[in-house]
Amino acid sequence: MQKSETDIMRGLSFVAPPKPFPKDPMPPIVDLGADWIAVIPYGFTRLGTPRVQYDRESKWQWWGEKPEGCLETIQQAKAAGLKVMLKPQVYIPGGWPGGLNFSSEVEWKEWEDTYEAFLLPFVEMAVKNEVELICIGTEFKISSIERPQFWRHLIRKIRGMYDGKLTYAANWDEFEKVSFWNELDYIGVDAYFPLNPATTPSIAQLKKAWKQPKKKIESIVKEFQKPVLFTEFGYLSVDGCAYNNWELESKVKSMPINELAQANALDALFEVFWEEPYWHGGFIWKWFPNLQGHEGYLEKDYTPQGKIGEQVVKSWYDNQ
Numbered sequence: 001m002q003k004s005e006t007d008i009m010r011g012l013s014f015v016a017p018p019k020p021f022p023k024d025p026m027p028p029i030v031d032l033g034a035d036w037i038a039v040i041p042y043g044f045t046r047l048g049t050p051r052v053q054y055d056r057e058s059k060w061q062w063w064g065e066k067p068e069g070c071l072e073t074i075q076q077a078k079a080a081g082l083k084v085m086l087k088p089q090v091y092i093p094g095g096w097p098g099g100l101n102f103s104s105e106v107e108w109k110e111w112e113d114t115y116e117a118f119l120l121p122f123v124e125m126a127v128k129n130e131v132e133l134i135c136i137g138t139e140f141k142i143s144s145i146e147r148p149q150f151w152r153h154l155i156r157k158i159r160g161m162y163d164g165k166l167t168y169a170a171n172w173d174e175f176e177k178v179s180f181w182n183e184l185d186y187i188g189v190d191a192y193f194p195l196n197p198a199t200t201p202s203i204a205q206l207k208k209a210w211k212q213p214k215k216k217i218e219s220i221v222k223e224f225q226k227p228v229l230f231t232e233f234g235y236l237s238v239d240g241c242a243y244n245n246w247e248l249e250s251k252v253k254s255m256p257i258n259e260l261a262q263a264n265a266l267d268a269l270f271e272v273f274w275e276e277p278y279w280h281g282g283f284i285w286k287w288f289p290n291l292q293g294h295e296g297y298l299e300k301d302y303t304p305q306g307k308i309g310e311q312v313v314k315s316w317y318d319n320q
Contacts, residue, residue, distance in 0.1 A: 001227060001277045008274070009281035010317040011036035011085065013232060014073065016064025017292035021072070025289030026080035032310070033317030036083045038135070038231075038283045039073050041065040043118045044091040045100065050107035052090055052114040062293070067125065074129050085283065087135040087169070087231070088122050090115070098141035098171055112150045119154070120161075127162050134162065135231055138169040139190060145177045155183045169231035176216055181224040186280065188231035189217065191269070197243040200261045206242055206268035214272060221278045230282025233269060234302040237262040237309065245302075252300050263308040270316045284313065 012029060014037040029037065042065050043054035056067055063069040070086075077084050090097055102108045119136065126134050136154060137144070144151060155166060167188035170178050175189045195201070195209035217228055235241040236248055238255040242265040248255065266284075273279040285302045288294050294301055304310040 001221070001225070003227070003277050003280060005319075007227075007280050009036045009083075009085075009229065009283070010034045011038060011281060011283035012287040013038045013040060013087075013234075013283045013285045014077075015286050015288050015293040016040060016042070016062050016069060016073075017289050018062040018064070019292065020063055020069070021076070022290055022292075024076060024080075026076055026082065029082065029287065030080055032314050033319075034082070035317075036085060036133075036281075036283065037073075037077050037287070038085045038087045039070055039077075040087045040089055041070050041122065042089050042091045044093065045111070046093060047095050050102050050111040050114075052111065052118045054118045064289075064293070067121070070122070071125065071129070074125070074131060078129070083132045084129075085133040085135055085167075085231075086122055086126050086131045087138065088119055089138045090118075090140075097137075097139040098174065100140060101142045108147065108150075112147075116154060116157070120157075123158050123162050126164065131164060133165045133167065133185075134158065135167050135169050135188060136184075138231070139171040139174065141171055141174040144168070144170065144174060145179075148179045151180050152183060155180065167229055167231060172213070176220055181220070181226055184226065186229040187220055187224060187226050188229050190232040191230040191282065192233070192245055194244050195242045195265070195268075197240055199239045200258060201242050201264065203264050203268045203271065206265060207272055209242075210268065210272045218278070227278050227280045229280050230273075232285045233282050234285035234304075235262045235265040235309075236300060236302055237304075237307055238300050241265060253297055255300065257299055259308040262304065263312045266304065266309050267312045267316075270312075274316065 012034050043052045165185040167186040169188045172193045181187050193213040237259050239258045241261050
């Protein structure tokens, strides 16, 4: 499997802002050396309710998640010479997509129908605006493993509308069990692998910790003969962030800031994968346009903006 430097997606997961851009958010992204952004509108499913809800006219939906906000973001990205992955996601209050499950076929069918209805208008947007890549779903661990027929049906339906590239964003503990990679262009992995629980592990320690996850990734690459894309990757800028970040999120406000831990984790990931022919880059979680949309603890959040990690990312992304 061969690749060139242009095959590496130097991507950022672009947070949909609550209000229209006060100024063009793309120059800092270009200055970083990034050449892709992920545009991420959210629908939601309430626990126990087999529906995906997305109100295109809702007052509570953030501007950047509404069709007009997504369209503006795509158009500004294109004007700046950036490529786009359109990545509609489903937020589950009090849960996460990987735990989504229903007790009956009727409920599953209702959820799948409403998910398709949520996704397909964004496929139409991608077609009209020449979006290069669509991510068809994110971290639906139970659904992707137990209901692959739905995802195959959806992929084929999208292929009938859209001739760009497709991926699916499997969680780090899900991607080995997904059976429909053969129908997609990239094996998508949300690469939040637990690596080393130390407060500030060194780059060398982290590279060692990557050996087992890397073997698993290479096994799937060999099986399906598809390149790998890290549809999400990133680390909080707090102590111990190279381990179970999802457990740190709930207590992040009380945790010590640790920019070096985040920077080392990012640097190690790039060192491990950058030269691998099967690795086609990925999308850092996350980037706040004009610093809008964060939860109030920007200095501890996943974004590398204004931190040591930003210079690490720039050193790799600027390496054209």
